[in-house]
Amino acid sequence: MRSNTICQKDKPMRTESACWQTWPEAAETYSRLISDLTRDSHYLRSHGLKPNLLRMIGNCTNARLLDIGCGDGWLLDEVRPREGYACDIVEQPDVRPEWKFEIQDIRYLSYPDGFFDVVVASLVLIWLEDVDLAMRQIYRVLKSSGKMVITLVHPYFYRMGEPNSEGNFVISKDLSKPFKMQDLKIGGVAGPLTYFYRPLPDYLNICASAGFRIRQVADWFVDMEDYVRKTKSGMGSKILRTGKVPMYCFIECGKE
């Protein structure tokens, strides 16, 4: 079921959002970044993203699960559902052949209605201008008893300010309404990408408008003292790092 092109014949290249053009270019560097055990991305993913996301997904040994925006396919390897599907806008050669990988855009999925027990979209929606399109597609491809789990870079964390001369991080953006940040580089290297900021209630309202019932919302905060002790960029930084900082947000929704 693998396809070698980014643009499927029956699905013309969409240009509404910059993610379509930039993720294919950023993918290789991103994949090197997250597999580098010396980078702080590894610390954040292994301490925050993975355990919390896996807990919210739960046991899927009897489920047909779709991981959208799957990256290297780590999630299916961990969850090991009965039937694992993965898709991404970029070809992902590292996804194991036992999982059914296809190139697909989350906003224009071609899976049948009511096909999946569980759909996961981890760190994908933040790259979309038209999240409501994606949400309606996830709703459509889920069974009536199905659940969706999404992860966001925490809306109240992501590069919302600048360090000042005293080493404090000062929030310099109006976080009460959506905006987009262009030329964003993940870990300072993967990109440039366009990141779409939305306050948390916007995400919850988009889920509800698509028809979802919100079952649980969870945050993960980075313990800055631990981060400074254990990561290179934490130790080398001139920014004063103390306390706990919001990093990821997890949302579980049911179709009924």
Ligand SMILES: C[S@@+](CC[C@H](N)C(=O)[O-])C[C@H]1O[C@@H](n2cnc3c(N)ncnc32)[C@H](O)[C@@H]1O
């Ligand atoms: C930050 S990575 C997250 C990868 C993986 N889900 C994880 O949590 O490790 C974002 C992924 O979403 C994919 N992506 C971006 N826009 C997408 C879209 N419109 N449809 C499907 N995948 C998309 C990217 O190619 C990339 O692999």
